[in-house]
Amino acid sequence: METNDHVMVVDDDAEIRRLLGDYLRKNGYRATAVADGAAMWAALARGKIDLIVLDLMLPGEDGLSLCRKLRSESDTPVIMLTARGEETDRVVGLEMGADDYLAKPFSARELLARVKSVLRRYRALPMHLRADDATSIRFSGWTLDVRARHLVSADGVVTPLSGAEFQLLRVFLSHPGQVLSRDQLMSFAKGRESEPFERTIDLRVSRLRQRLGDDGGEPRLIKTVRGQGYVLAAPVTMER
């Protein structure tokens, strides 16, 4: 609880603003709660903000366009709050540069866990789960359908992915040719629903290789770099 990270909550519902602010402060964060985009920019100008919790539906400029603007000028991680909770909205939120999303209704504890994990991830590997507005990503004959969260093979067969596999693949696809350490991968690969059941990163990678038809004995797509981690050895094309 010795954290003093500064979290800003942007939500037009006064009660939610107050409750989230109280809860974050109770858990050792500095919290600022504002009602709309204008107030958000003002608060950002006043001082350092470590993380922004941004409601999708806002009066005036909505959360998505705020997030896009925010992303063009800073790296501050964003957790998007969405009331719709539909897959497309989630993905759109991520494409706009949000680091994570949380569907309403959520509990304060859930939000706290996300805040912690996003901050940890941000510090381990400063990147956002963003794919430059891509709706599909091509690599080595495969196409990742970002909206539907599944792979499509060269001959058009859909290969569904588990949540963890999808997350891991997106990390690799965001950093092609870059060696990623187990710690860096781990920060992304946490089970979304329940933190305690963490699997070793090696097992997740071998699962993903199996999905991709990548031979575990002599993998050519996701290669092991001894003592350092893993690297995606394939060119990646983003498509709208």
Add this chain to the structure above:
Amino acid sequence: MRFAPKSLFGRLVLVLLAGLVLSQLATLYINQTERDQLLYRAGGMRLAQQISDIVKLLESLPGPERRRVVAVFNRPPLAVTLDRPALDLRSEEEDADFQLSIFTSVLRYALGEDAKIEVGRTHRPSHEHGERGFGPRRRFGPPAFTVQVPLHDGTLVTFDSSVLPPVGTTTLRLALTLAVLLATVIVISLVAVRWVTGPLTVLADAAERLGENINRPPIPEAGPAEVQRAARSFNAMQQRLSRSIAERSRVLTAMSHDLKTPITRMRLRTDMLEDDAVREKFDRDLAEMEQMVTQTLEFMRDATDTEPVQRVDLMALLESLQADYEDMGKEVRIAGRVSRPLGARPVALRRCVTNLVDNAIRYGARATIDVAEEADRVTLRVLDEGPGIPEAKIERAFEPFFRGEASRSRETGGFGLGLGIARNIARAHGGELTLRNRPEGGLAAILTLPHPA
């Protein structure tokens, strides 16, 4: 061809055929009657003339000459003999014979009023008549009589007019004519019925498919006036239905959506509570409300889903589900394999199987997915080790927010909309979802999907 009188086609053919046969028979009767009477008059007159000529000739000849002459005239259709004894040709029945009396009077006229002629019906085997066909011919056929005329010297001349050999086979011709007419009527009624009932078939198909997609394009308002009217009414009905459903969906969606903010507030407030026991109770209620809201939204969204059908690696889908549950600390086992990709909507299908596995885990701690690939379909059995559902209530489990037993649903929150959504998805794929209690205990959700080779 459907000759069953149940179909409109069958009925129309039946009516047309009956009409045709009746009118044919009537025409035939009238024609035949007139023809036979004509034939009779001509034939009878000629026969009487011939008989009187022969009688007159024989009268003028001496005895021996007569035999020679008789031999000359004794040719079909008239047999002439001199040796027959007097026959008792009159009978009571024949007295009333109209034909006979006409013939007799014609003969008397030819031979002279005072001639002592005896006229009677020739008795023949009936098949000769039968061959010639119908009833009317028997009465009015060419005359077949036996006539005995005594000459002046007492010699009795006997004439036997026989029936001429049939000219052509009238029966065959008749049958042929009827067959041609019959064929024509069938072909014409086929065309007519298709023409008339085609739009009806379109209407029936449309009504059937309305169940799958309420927003299907309107049917063409073509065909006969009555069918056009029916099509118009049908389209109007579909529009009203669609509007009404859309309206209700909007209300339900907006309501569910707007409930999310108050539920979020309550959750946040609950998190502030110090008393853990109270907080847990609130949490459970809120979780239940949240489930209703999200499932309602999912259910509403389902109806308008337009995900394209793709070839899906079903095993990868099941294994990825298994991995997700494993990450949540839940056990899902997979048995069996599918070798070919399955034509399906991947996101919808995943939601369908997820709902079934969720139920299995909620009631039976863990789930087993049993996959079987057959020639034309794939069967997925999601098995649990829970208490099952009482047989009588098994179909009601698909109803929205159905609760099996009050005691159990308090702990588990009931089935919600999960099974209904799963069944909708199965049916949208042309498949089916059923529930069955397993003999060894627990529930089996059986999902069949078409999987043509």
